Amino acid sequence: MGGLTPGEHHGRVEGRCLGAPLDNEQFWAQTATMTTVPLDLVADLLEFVGPSGRPYPEVLDAWRTSCPRLSIWEDARALGLLETTAVEGSDSLVVVTISGQEFLATHRG
Numbered sequence: 394m395g396g397l398t399p400g401e402h403h404g405r406v407e408g409r410c411l412g413a414p415l416d417n418e419q420f421w422a423q424t425a426t427m428t429t430v431p432l433d434l435v436a437d438l439l440e441f442v443g444p445s446g447r448p449y450p451e452v453l454d455a456w457r458t459s460c461p462r463l464s465i466w467e468d469a470r471a472l473g474l475l476e477t478t479a480v481e482g483s484d485s486l487v488v489v490t491i492s493g494q495e496f497l498a499t500h501r502g
Contacts, residue, residue: 414441422435431463431465431499432462433500434465435465435468435469435472435474435496436464436496436497436499436500436501437465438456438469438475439469439474439475439489439496439497440467440497440501441455441456441465442475442487442488442489443489444488446478446486446488446489447486447487448483448484448485448486448487449477449484449485449486449487450484452466452487455467469493472492472496473490473492474489474490474492474493474496475487475488475489475490475493476488476490
């Protein structure tokens, strides 16, 4: 998420991107009150990506949607639960972040 320092996030509220970066405490307080993010589907996406990650095109093919009310991929990225890493000579890899692992532990136990 270019331009943000570690621990900063751009969140989404009711489908709108928040303008100013939030620190971790503000971010998680904000997301705790979000009702527009279907958390079970976010957890499904994180489980799909799995502990080893998946190639970016594969994840987008399976999870990208044009429906503005169902933006699981975008929400998971905005929440800092997934990140994309460059892999030399190959497609980028989507991986679950530490925050994503914590999210899964909390929501799927």
